[in-house]
Amino acid sequence: MYTSVLTDRRSFIKRMALLSAMTAAATMFPGILFAEEQERGLPKNGNLDWKKAPCRFCGVGCGVLVGIENGKAVAVKGDPKSEVNKGLCCVKGYHSVIAMYGKDRLTKPLIKKNGKYVETSMKEALDLIASKMKETIKDYGKDAVSIYGSGQWTIPDGYVASKLFKGCIGTNNVEANARLCMASAVTGFMTSFGMDEPMGCYEDIDYADVFVLWGNNMAEMHPVLFSRMLDQRSKRNIKIIDLATRTTRTSKASDRSIIFEPQTDLAIANAICYEIIKNGWVNKSFVEKHCNFSKGLTNIGYGLEDKFKFKDKPEKITFEEYKKFLEDYTPEKVSKLSGVSVRDIKYMASYYGDPNKKVMSLWCMGVNQHTRGTWMNNLVYNIHLLTGKISEPGNSPFSLTGQPSACGTVREVGTLTHKLPKGVVMNKKHREIAAKIWDVPVENISPKPTYHTVEMFRALDRGDIKFMWIQVTNPMVTMPKLKRYRDAAKKEGRFIVVSDIYPTPTTDIADVILPSAMWIEREGMYGNSERRTQYFEQMVEPPGESMSDTWQLIEVAKRMGYEKQFYYKEETHIEEIYNEYIQFHKGKKHGMAPLEVLKEESGAIWPYVDGKSTQWRFNSKYDPATTKEGFDFYGKPDGRAVIWQRPYEPAAEVPDSDYPYWLNTGRVIEHWHTGSMTRRIPVLHKAMPYAYVELNPEDAKRMRIKTGDKVKLTTRRGEIIMPASVNERGIPAPMQVFVPFFDENMLINDITLDSFCPISKEPDYKKCAVKVEKV
Amino acid sequence: MKRLGIISLFTLLFAVFIIVWNYSYQSGLEEAYIPINNNKPTSYFLENEGMEYSKFDLDYANMPFDENHQRTLEEYYKNRAYYGAPPIIPHSVKEDLNIGRNSCLQCHQSGGFSKRFKAYAPIVPHPEMTNCKQCHVPQKSNSLFSETNFKKGKFPEVGVNSALNGSPPTIPHPIQMRKNCLSCHATPSTPKKIRVTHPERIDCMQCHVQSNNNINISELEVFIRKNYTNEK
Amino acid sequence: MPIKSYLAHPHKDKKDELFKALSSIEQCEVIPAENKDLLILITDTQNNFEEDTLKEKLETITSLKLLAMVSGFNTPKNT
Known part of the structure; x- marks a missing residue:
């Protein structure tokens, strides 16, 4: 049975001897390295050359190792050295390299x-x-x-x-x-703290006792971080609370699933603050030393008309005024509005209020794609500020992102x-x-x-x-x-x-x-949700005449007469640009790691000061930019974060007798963004070939719709016909439907509403009124 | 004398109590600060960690050989997009609305014959990871959105990894997330070609070494091509 | 044909020296660690006599602090 191809026994035995010595060395010195040059003779599988990169897809920014063979990327594995994902990817990441090899790749202008x-x-x-x-x-x-x-x-x-x-x-x-995806997160950070991006980092997951997911289907959208939570749950006693408008895989995997009426998250957050104050759970010394109270304009509109303008007028208020404002948000009142039981509201408030529990709030599009997205961000911070549960390991309001460099490029550049x-x-x-x-x-x-x-x-x-x-x-x-x-x-x-x-x-x-x-057909950097900047080298040649977006812009700039500003050399332009760029961020508050560090390590978290990443900002124990003991919210001139008085206001378009259902849109685990890459990955396309409309089983029964039936959705913008999905991936609450947006053949956005948050200008893709009919 | 002995024993115990109590009080005071470990992350999967038996009490040695329902190596590889990729779920899934967990583990934790699929369920080598559908997806369609040029590449062959007739073959694949050798090499769902003849021997790596160009595959990307002798 | 592998620990700051010394011996193959003070030594000799002379040679190297054997193979000459 064993037909050996190794004719040279002697050299094989030598290899075995070497391998056992290496194994022994590795047990004595973990992490020991031996020069590749010396290993020519070792049996290999193909000529795979593994190189590190951040994943191409979502904002989590997993470290991946890409296997290169004969100039082609052929395999992917999780980078065990990455502090983001510790070696685990999701199905998109594992198959990401296939996205480069679609037959219809554009190769010529x-x-x-x-x-x-x-x-x-x-x-x-x-x-x-x-x-x-x-x-x-x-x-x-x-x-x-x-x-x-x-x-x-x-x-x-x-x-x-x-x-x-x-x-x-x-x-x-x-x-x-x-x-369209994190503008509300930015304005939320700016209004509450005066500086963008989360104060904590993913490591908070390893310390927190309670996780509250605000409209965030993490099991599908941020699966690697969700698995990190599950891993913690298998080791310690932690609780995951899923607060959402739709039952998802996340709801099923969490310890408590709480369903609320769309838009009423504003009221629920205020009710939690009401309970915290009423029960004396306010961290008084923290609030007195580190917080201001403010209110802004109300009835701020929805941006539906062209050339809509809005400017908030912040006004300082006292704690007493804020307390008075919250009286409208007793759990009893909010329960009626939101459909969440009084018990559930008090349950969440008790975890936020318990001084012995570390709480992490996580959110993404549910809070951001919201006509009051900025307010919603403020309100989650309010809870953490009132209880002083912020800027320390495990106590962390954490705004997640969806794109690989939404933070690194759009927000930081x-x-x-x-x-x-x-x-x-x-x-x-x-x-x-x-x-x-x-x-x-x-x-x-x-x-x-x-x-x-x-x-x-x-x-x-x-x-x-x-x-x-x-x-x-x-x-x-x-x-x-x-x-x-x-x-x-x-x-x-x-x-x-x-x-x-x-x-x-x-x-x-x-x-x-x-x-x-x-x-990886070019060189570049991404910045993920936890302020981590990650570098990737060019690993394979781009097809045909394909050119990096950077170089396209430089070529055009030169043609327009800006040679002086676009002096970069083709071989070194990425390095030159990065070095020019990080001059903007010099200093303790936003210093960026030098390129050599990014090349060596699995990224670095800014502020990068004296050769070290800053994992928790605004806390003098961890952040060298603070100027006083304890906490210093230095984004604001007086070092104080702002607790905002933000009321509940209804959505731009609510269901009525003509359009009786809520329409919610979103993503699925298999596809990323509009699917232009993931749909060209056979495994992923076959797993999720087309979009569908999810119905509540009761609604479906009443209308005699079953999975696969054609359903017509009509809004004031138009109509679309798509297959129904009942009791499959997700279950919307009664009188709500959900449609994923990845399918270019069934463009759900043809019928969504372009209302937006007047402060952040981010549209609300999660709420509009729709009519549902069986075709 | 006896009394003195008893008294000194109690004095000693008391002193120890004071010391222990004081220590625990002091460490209680320190708790407000969480020391942050600046070391490199501990990976979920250590490549050079020892082999593990399945924790779920499988008597591998007594598992049936069922020639009629054995998978072939080709079938085994067919479900992977490339060598090392997480396999797809080759059957329909009862419930889409969960992350996997118990509904997958029911069959894939300990294996066993499924009448529905007329096959033995493969055993997952990493049952501690419960968000199954994060990496494994079923296939609902046979068509493609658009054709691809991606080639599957080579999968390791059997019978070419040993030095001599009968010498132990080397391990031709990485063992990230596959620490439990027997879950793939000694169950009824194991393809005949890769079935181990001696599952009762626990320490696989005693005789089978990894032939992937390094001991610790995770270190690969930091390798720098260096000619040692030319240095200085 | 004895084939043996060892972990060779050099004296402090003598890694380069030890590497050179070992590499100069015909029957030795040396693989230095990149980031630790350690070398892997593979020796390959024809018979026990040669093995003994090699051992003596190794013992004379001054930069060598410790030599720990990891594995050894000894098979008959034929095939």
Whole structure:
């Protein structure tokens, strides 16, 4: 049976001897390394070369090891050294490399000529883009050109985009898909703490006793972190509470599933604060020393009309006034509104109030994609501030993100209309810093923000914007009330450039399509939800003429006459850009790790001070930027965080007799974002081939709908027909339906509502009124 | 004398009590601060940790050989997108609305014959990880969204990993998440080609060494090509 | 044909020296650890006599602190 191919016995025995010696050495010195050079003769499986990278998909930012063979990525495994995932990935991560090898990969630039796409050279395409931009600026002004990117932009991509548009051209028309997913988290952080991004880190999971998930189906959306929680549960006595509008895998795996009526999370959070104050669970010394109380405007609208403007007017209040305000939110009153039992409200409040329990709150799109998203973020912080459960291991309000570099690029580089890499365009000092580093006259940078994402597409519709460059995202699947914006893009006189790796509904509206190099086909960095910046090298060659988004922008910038600012050399441009960029963040509050550190380690958490990551900010035990003992919320001038008085206000569109159901949208574990990558991974597509509408079993029974039946969904924006799903992946509450948005053949966003949070401008994809009929 | 002895014994006990109590009081005071361990993360899966028997009381040696329902190695590999990928779930799943846990473990924790699938359930080598559907997904469709150029690559072969006739073969695959050798090599669902003939011997790695170019696969990415002799 | 593997511990700061000394011996193969003061030594000799002379040689190396045998194989010459 054993037919040996090893003819040289002697060398085999030597190898065995070597291996046993190595094993012995490893038990004596864990982590010992032997030079690869010496191991030529060892039997190998293929010639796999394993290289580290952050995962391409979600904001968790798992460390993966990519196996390379003959210049192709052929395998993936979790990086056991990564502090994020400790060696475990999810099904998307394990199959991520397959996303690079779809047959319909874009490999050549395409230009639309007489309604047909014609292959061309990269040089010609870039020339055309540059001349079109120059022409548009000349004819219609600089605010007629715009760029729309995403949290999938690497840090260098976003940085050069901002430098070109804000610094050189002089328009603040820079936005990113992240506006649709974490803008409310940003405004929440800014209003409560004056500084963006979580104070804690994933390690909090290892210390917390209670986890409250605010509308967050972690088992599917952040499975690696959810598994880390489950791992803790198998070791210690912890509780997972799932507070949601729909029964999901997370609900089933948690210790308590609490279902609430959409939008009433605002009231529930206030009721928890009411209980905390009523029962004397307030951490008085913490609140007195470290918190202010404020209120803002109420009845703030929903942004449904074009050119909607809103500016909050914060006003300080006293603790007594705040206490009085909360009297409207007794558990009894809120129970009636939200459908959550008084007992459940008190149950959650008792955990937040118990000084011996460490509590972690986690949330993502449920709280952020909310017409009162900023308020909702504030309200969760209120709970943690009142009880002083913040900025220490295990006590952590934690805002999760969905894109690999939503934090690293969009939030930290600041690819939003009002942002600069450091600070905001409205601030003269911040403009001066940017002008100096960018080597542009300070007058170049406009002090006025222009359009946030929804308004940017509205401006395209109105004709205020004529030229738009879309990189690494798929707005023709993700925009709410999509039809209006698809029609807008097709209008005469609009010029759309799309950089992507596959044909998508967004490339369908393009005048020029540029093939991009993705992920490990180029060099770059991502920044994940826990402030961790991670580097990846180029591991494989991009196909055809594909070019990284960074280099596309640099080539166009040079053609527009900005050679001085875009001096980067092709071989070293990523390093040069990163080193230029981190000058913005110098200092103890936001210092970034040098590139050498990122290359060596599985990323580093900023503020990176004196060679060390800062895992917990605002706490003098861990954060060198604090200037006093204990806590110092240094984002605010007086070092105090803000507890906000934010009331409950109804959703923009609520079910009525014509449209009696709530429509909720979201994601599934198999697909990431719009599925343009994951659907090209056979394993994932076969597991989840198409979208569906989930119904509550009672509703389905009444309407005689069973799984697979065709169902028509109608809203005031339009209608769509899709198959029903009953008692499958999720169970919506009665009179609610849920639809995943990944399927470009069933565009649910055609019928969603483009209402948004007036403060963050982030749309609410989770709530609108819909009619459900069996076809 | 006896009395003195008893008194000194009690004095001694009392002194010990005082010391212990004082110590516990002091450590109670310190608790407000959680010391943070700055060491590198302890991985869920240590490659060079010893082998484990299944914790679930399987008598591997007495498990049936059922030639008629044995899988082939090809079938075993068919469910993987590449060598080392988490296998798909090749059967329909009763309940979509759970993370896996007990409903998967019912069959896959200890194995056994399933009349429904006319096959023996493979045993999971990592039953402590309960969010099964995080990595393993069923297949609902046979069609593709678009064709792919991704090639499966080579899977390790059997019978080419030994030096001599009868010498113990080396382990041709990484053992991350597969510490329990017997769950794949000694159950009724084990493909004939990779079935172990001597499941009663516990310490597999005594004779079978890993042939993946390193002892600790996790260290691979930090390898730097260095010619030692050329240094300084 | 005895084949043996050892862990060789050098004296402090003598790793390079030890590496050179061991590499110069014909029957020795040396694999140094990259990040620890340790070398793996594989010796391959034709017979017991050669083995004994090699041992004597090894004992004369001054930079060597400790030599710990891990495994040894000795099989008849044929095949």
